[in-house]
Amino acid sequence: MTESSDQSRESLVLAYGLRVRLRHEPRLRRAAAWLRVEAGSHDVDAQWPGLAHFLEHLVFLGTERFPREQGLMAFVQRHGGQVNARTSERTTDYFFELPQAVFGEGLERLCDMLARPRLAIEDQQREREVLHAEFIAWSRDAQAQHLFRLAGGVSARHPLRAFHAGNRDTLPVASPEFQQALHDFHQRYYRTGQMTLQLVGPQPLRILAGLARDADAALAAGPRRANAPVETLLGDPGEAPPASDPQRLNLLFACDSLPPGTDEALRFLELWAGSAHPGGLLAELRRLGWAQSLSLSPLYQYADQALVNFEVQLTEAGQQSRAAAQALCFDWLEYFQSHADWEPLREEYRLLRSRQSQTEGALELARRLAHGQLSELPDEAVLALRALLERFTPQSLLAPGAKALDEPPRLPPFGPWRMPPRNRFLRGQCRPTQASPRIAAxxxxxxxxxxxxxxxxxxxxxxxxxxxxxxxxxxxxxxxxxxxxxxxxxxxxxxxxxxxxxxxxxxxxxxxxxxxxxxxxxxxxxxxxxxxxxxxxPPRQQVPIRELLALWPEHGLGxxxxxxxxxxxxxxxxxxxxxxxxxxxxxxxxxxxxxxxxxxxxxxxxxxxxSNELLQPSILPDRATWSQVACGSDEHALLLWCPAPSLSIQDDVAWRALAQLLQAPFYQRLRTELQLGYAVFSAFRQLAGRPGLLFGVQSPGSDCAALWGHIAEFLEALPERLAQWPGTSLREQCVALADSLDGGNLGLTQRLEMQWQGRLAGHSSDYSNMLREWVGQLDGPTLVEAAHRLLDSQVSWTALATGPCPGGSWYEAV
Incomplete structure (x- = not known):
């Protein structure tokens, strides 16, 4: 049954109950699917915290039809796409993006893994350790703990106050009762009536609709089931809120019984509150030297509830003027509320949304469909915005450590507030047209x-x-x-x-x-x-592997x-x-x-x-260098950079092929079999034009010397692994690699990066076509030889780690 339709969009409810939203975008180079299951961590029995998140992990571990090495994650990685999943309080999302030619095969794998996961006990035992590693990292992450503490002021009965991440203690895999609860949750909620599928791509609507009908038939059929009941946010908090972070000013508001349109109203307010335009709140806080950044976002939103966080990152001066900064925030909120209908901003919002729809990729467009984001601010959202702003008062504060001001302090003099101006780049403003000679550089x-x-x-x-x-x-x-x-x-x-x-x-x-x-x-x-x-x-990253990634380029250049x-x-x-x-x-x-x-x-x-004389090839180091980085965390993390020995097209293609072939086995060995941690990856990268392989691991238990030992062991076995690689699979991988290098399958940012790196390496503007030609010449012996060359080039490797140099072939950076 069709609910609504136009030339580029369509909404359907299919035969088995799957709700579908389709969007045809001819400009796109890829297609995306976003499947939302209307159930999340708050729908789990309180006896089994983390069960919904655990199930999200388990469905990726393969089915009878598509074992792990043929499953969705391996398939998407092989074709240079994107894939991920997320468990929220009331929803679980699965999403991927692929080239149009193989999109249907990806959707087939997604449906099979959601309908028929293996849920084998041995898989569960291994994956539980991965979740336990995630839990340890979460418990040590300052940002994650800050957000968790912010919910300390809501009602003690609300599930926001409970633990939902899951760990070794809350996921008793050996328990028959837990197994029954796991299967019951899957059978109750992983059904067509509980799902919405968003498909976005360059395919005509009739093709997308056909793919959606195939998905409806492949998923497990079943009616929509009632979710767990909703507790109110407001009520007896049950405990005193903890002290606030001195570097942050958090104005937290818990809102029940909100009117329809609140979702879009919050997006509208989030945009303008964080704007740095002159006369805005952030600009004034920066002028006074009190703030680095400002954001407004819902920490939680479901049904008619929202927990809204107004957060200011304070400077040292702002920490000394905390009460005045808080008063300034409320003064701006009162000013913003004074506008009757925000008509000029509504028109600006419509233009912004229109421009976004013209430029975003398939996956982001699918995400917006899944979240119900509209192309404008409708009248009901205006009413909802008024209702929200009426509740955002000093007397309604819920943030830990915050309190209403008995007598707001006298503020420093500042100019009158101003609403955001029209964006000068959205309306075809005059641009430079003066003739100028072509500049060769x-x-x-x-x-x-x-x-x-x-x-x-x-x-x-x-x-x-x-x-x-x-x-x-x-x-x-x-x-x-x-x-x-x-x-x-x-x-x-x-x-x-x-x-x-x-x-x-x-x-x-x-x-x-x-x-x-x-x-x-x-x-x-x-x-x-x-x-x-x-x-x-800027403030340092809290997660060690991210901090190492931020530092890697400079270290990779020596x-x-x-x-x-x-x-x-x-x-x-x-x-x-x-x-x-x-x-x-x-x-x-x-x-x-x-x-x-x-x-x-x-x-x-x-x-x-x-200048046309800046192309200086990067020089390889003459010894393997290990740099220790203090990240302020108990987690251990290691990055290994293995540059190719030359800038030739042959080495470029060989290192790309090695990266593609290694990605799944490396992940399988270190994350699944050895269970070192949840952050495990390997990828092809280019640094100043030089191709290379980048390996990364973060572990709560194994130190950096042990992590290096596991990576070294994996790489030493690489030539033998490649020598035994099935010829048919190798040819399929090479075809996928060639397709991923086709400009027709790449976004603008990817094409620019490829062209720029090729230029730095001294290649012509026909770089991508040259790469594709050389991919066609790859075979098993060539890749085995490349693996030996990789091992022989260890003298030029660079490691960044949170632990000390292990010695051996490594030299400590000076």
Whole structure:
């Protein structure tokens, strides 16, 4: 039965009860599926905390028809796609993105694993240890614990107050009662009547509808069942709230009996509360030197309830002015509430949503469908927004350590609040059109006959040295507001640094890109006044493996000591000298000759001097280097970088093939069999043009020396493993690799990164086609030889770890 339909979208309820939302987007290069099960951790019997999360893990472990090595995760990884799952309080989501040609096979595997998981006891015992490792990491993660503590003020009867992550003690696999509960939960909720499937892709609606009908037939049929009853958020908290984090100001509001439209109302308010526009709350907090960032988001939302967190990351000065900062927040909320219907912002919101729908990939569009995100703020959401703002008062605070102010402090003088202005890049504003000679240093990327609406620019400045960290942080702060505007207009703006290079990347809708670049160039040369006070590095990552990943590029280039953050250079004269000595080059993608007029006009005003002589191949180290990084965590983490011995196309392709072939076995060995931890990965990466393999493990139990031993053992066995690899499987993997390198299957960001890395390696603009040609020449003996070359190149490997150098072939970084 069809519920609603238009030329590009359709909503259906199919024969066996599966609800379906379809979206046809011809511009997409891939297709995505997002299947939501309307049941989550709060629907589990309180006797078995973590059961829903446990089941989410178990369904990925293979079925009779599709064993693990042929299951969804391995299939998606083999075809260069994305796959993941998430268990929330009241929902469990499974989602993936694949090239259109193999999308149906991925959906077939998704349905089979949800309908017919093996749930073998031996699989459960191994996977429980993985969940236990996740639990240990969660219990040690400061951000996760902060969010958990925030719920300490809600009713003691509400499931938000309970533990739901699951660990070795709460998942008694050997218990018959637990097994019965596990199977009952699966049989009750993993049924078509309890599911909604979102399909988004370039396929016509009739094709997507056919795939949906196949899914409806393949999933286990069953009616919709009632979820666990909802307890009120407000009530006796049962215990005193813990002390608040001094670096955060949390204004927490628990709301029951909210009207329809609250979901979209919260998204609307979240957007404008976090905006850094002049006259806004974040801009004022930054002007006063009190805040680094601000966010508003629901920590929990279900039915007519919401637990809303208004969080300000405070500076040291903000911590000393905490009460005044809190009063400022409520003053802004009162100002925002004073607007009758927010009509100008509703129009801006509609334009933003429209631009998002034109630029987002298949998976993000499917996520928005699953979350019911609308293209505008409807009238019922306006009413819901008024209801929310009426509850956001000092007297309604629920945040730990927060209290209503008896007498709000006198605030420092500040200008009147202003509503966010119209985004200048959303409406086809005038852009640079002055004719300018073509600049050779701004190279044109591979020609794309069907380029659609998108374009990209990658600029690089080579500095005299890498020790300008303070100036870089200052400029990064100066670009933040522009980055927000650009993102809303469909352009991602990224400012980064690597060794002596500063890089600016703009990627997205082509039409506003020259004007955004023009503003970025202005801010790089004449930063905003307040940015000179924000020249400090961002807070360190809390999860060790993430912190190592952030540090890896510099270490991979041999820079084992951080760049000096010299605040004495924070003055305009130092910035001017830096730009005078800098040289730049770049790459353009998706712009034809007519489009290049405006772009070249901006490039003519770039700071520094254009140069075609910046392509200096990275030099391999002459010994294996181990760097210990203090991450402030009890978890052990190790990253291993294995660069290819040359920049040749042959080595590039061989290392890509090794990465694809190793991904599943490495994960199987270290995560499933050895149960070292939940963060286990291997991947192909390029660093300054050089291809390589990157291995990562985080473990709560095994130290770094032991982790290295397991990785070394795996790699030593690699040549023999490849020699025994079935020829048919090898050919299938090579076909999948070739398809993943096809520009027609890659997003704009991926194509830009590939072209840029190929340029750094000295390859022509036909780089992707050259890679695909060489993939066709791969065979078993070639890959076995590549595996031996990998092991022989250990002298050039780099390790980052939370533990000390284990000795042997490793040398401690100095």
């Amino acid at each position: 701004l190279e044109q990327g591979e020609h794309e006959p069907n380029r659609g609406l998108e374009g990209a620019v990658h600029l690089r400045w080579r500095l005299a040295n890498r020790h300008h960290a303070a100036l870089w942080h200052m400029l990064d702060a100066s670009l933040r507001r522009l980055g927000e505007e650009a993102r809303q207009a469909g352009v991602q703006l990224e400012f980064s640094r690597l060794g002596p290079d500063w890089q600016l990347r703009l990627c997205g809708v082509r039409e506003p890109l020259p004007a955004i670049l023009e503003q970025a160039v202005e801010l790089l040369q004449r930063p905003t006044p307040e940015s000179w006070r924000q020249a400090s590095p 820079h084992h000591r951080p760049a000096r953050n010299d605040s004495s250079e924070l003055h305009p004269e130092a910035l001017q000298r830096l730009w005078q000595q800098a040289r730049w080059d770049g790459l353009v993608l998706g712009f034809d000759d007519a489009d290049r007029l405006a772009l070249d006009a901006v490039a003519a005003r770039l700071p520094g001097s254009a």
